[in-house]
Amino acid sequence: MDIRNYWPFKKDSYSQFELLIGPHLNQLYKLAYRLTGQRDDAEDLVQDLLLKLFPRLQEMQQIELLSPWLTRVLYRLFIDGIRRQQRSPIDLMGDDEIAYEIHASTIAGPAEAASTELTNELINHALYKLSDDHRLLLVLHDVEGYSLQEINDMTDIPVGTIKSRLCRGRQKLREIIQLQGT
Amino acid sequence: MKCEHINQAIDDFLEQNLNRQDLVDFKNHVSECQACADKLELSRVLAAGLRQLPVAQPSAGFRQRVFAQVRSQYKTEHRQGYGYTRFAAGFASALVVSLAIWFVTNLYVPDTLVDQPQMISVAMHQTQNVRLSFDAQRNFQQVQLSIDLPANIELDGFPGQKTLSWQTSLVKGQNILTLPVFATAYGQGELQAQLRYGDKLETFRILLKANADGVQHNPLNKARSA
Numbered sequence: 001m002d003i004r005n006y007w008p009f010k011k012d013s014y015s016q017f018e019l020l021i022g023p024h025l026n027q028l029y030k031l032a033y034r035l036t037g038q039r040d041d042a043e044d045l046v047q048d049l050l051l052k053l054f055p056r057l058q059e060m061q062q063i064e065l066l067s068p069w070l071t072r073v074l075y076r077l078f079i080d081g082i083r084r085q086q087r088s089p090i091d092l093m094g095d096d097e098i099a100y101e102i103h104a105s106t107i108a109g110p111a112e113a114a115s116t117e118l119t120n121e122l123i124n125h126a127l128y129k130l131s132d133d134h135r136l137l138l139v140l141h142d143v144e145g146y147s148l149q150e151i152n153d154m155t156d157i158p159v160g161t162i163k164s165r166l167c168r169g170r171q172k173l174r175e176i177i178q179l180q181g182t
Numbered sequence: 183m184k185c186e187h188i189n190q191a192i193d194d195f196l197e198q199n200l201n202r203q204d205l206v207d208f209k210n211h212v213s214e215c216q217a218c219a220d221k222l223e224l225s226r227v228l229a230a231g232l233r234q235l236p237v238a239q240p241s242a243g244f245r246q247r248v249f250a251q252v253r254s255q256y257k258t259e260h261r262q263g264y265g266y267t268r269f270a271a272g273f274a275s276a277l278v279v280s281l282a283i284w285f286v287t288n289l290y291v292p293d294t295l296v297d298q299p300q301m302i303s304v305a306m307h308q309t310q311n312v313r314l315s316f317d318a319q320r321n322f323q324q325v326q327l328s329i330d331l332p333a334n335i336e337l338d339g340f341p342g343q344k345t346l347s348w349q350t351s352l353v354k355g356q357n358i359l360t361l362p363v364f365a366t367a368y369g370q371g372e373l374q375a376q377l378r379y380g381d382k383l384e385t386f387r388i389l390l391k392a393n394a395d396g397v398q399h400n401p402l403n404k405a406r407s408a
Contacts, residue, residue: 012338012339012340013339013340013341013343014249014252014253014256014339017249017252018249021249022245022249025245025248029237029240029244030237033237033238034237039238039239039240039241040241042238042240043240043241043244043248046248047247047248047251050248050249050251050252051251051252051255054252054256055256055342058343118227118228118231120231120234120235120236123228123231123232123235124235138232142229142232142233143232143233143235145233163193166193167189167190167193170189170192170193170225170228171189173228174221174224174225174228177224177228178224
């Protein structure tokens with residue numbers, strides 16, 4: 001007599017979850033690192049994300065393109081964290097505000113700055129002097145290479161606003177770099 | 183082109199979004215304006231630097247750690263919610279009960295039909311294996327097997343899921359399906375197993391009664407216990 005075990009879920013929900021999320025983990029960590037700028041913070045962010053996602057396993061199993069969905073949830077989680085930390089909502093949809101006042105008189109000449117060796121440390125330092133609004137868009141677009149439309153899908157910020165903020169963010173970044181070069 | 187428009191123009195130039203006329207204007211301007219030419223050069227260098235910013239590798243064991251934490255947290259929550267913390271011990275000592283259900287379709291000679299749902303007692307807050315036995319008269323491919331659980335019963339590892347369904351095959355003879363059931367509340371309810379093969383559908387029901395000790399007194403089950 002043939003006897004077979006017909007319980008197909010040798011891998012339980014936890015294992016299914018790992019199989020589903022595992023292929024995206026490096027990408028999620030990388031994005032988390034770009035958003036937080038710190039390894040420990042990035043790891044914590046990904047951990048928080050996974051803890052929130054596990055109860056949604058069945059929902060995730062129905063999602064055709066999981067990667068953009070995951071990056072969107074990660075981004076939202078990060079923004080929620082910033083809001084909690086600041087105890088006041090950051091304005092992601094409002095007018096561009098320049099958070100750092102740079103006085104023209106203190107800025108080195110463009111030629112001097114251009115000749116400055118732009119080390120990773122220098123760029124990173126400058127990035128984290130930007131306002132969150134500008135920095136997040138710069139790391140998503142200029143560092144990670146997400147398209148404007150992908151960023152729009154992730155953040156719900158209109159494409160036109162993304163473009164103008166990127167422009168302002170780059171301008172501010174150049175100014176900070178020039179200032180640091182003095 | 184004027185200097186005050188150079189920032190957006192530089193972005194558009196670097197992303198190759200300038201139309202032919204704007205490109206001519208842009209090139210003419212930066213060839214004549216040293217300040218804007220320097221700004222363009224800095225923008226080029228900065229854009230290249232941003233694309234090459236390294237990512238610190240996660241700490242050793244990161245992958246294992248995050249998934250272990252998920253398992254740990256939800257396992258703990260699942261058990262703590264029912265005031266049960268010694269999961270491992272409970273699983274090891276789980277009472278194994280079995281139930282024989284005969285798989286019959288109109289195409290095959292009936293053996294035994296289950297007219298009334300059989301009852302199995304399960305102990306609260308302990309994972310117990312309930313084994314369902316399907317006796318097939320021949321091999322079957324592409325059989326849809328569905329399990330519907332009563333409100334007070336879960337399957338271990340599948341918190342909150344009341345229905346599971348999957349494709350399987352049956353071999354001629356006895357086919358065993360082991361369900362790791364977990365009672366979350368007192369009371370009884372009906373576990374339903376459905377086998378669909380083509381346009382044939384067989385539904386089997388058993389009553390699961392959750393009580394304190396899981397002692398069962400049903401003679402039918404006793405006769406068929408493994």
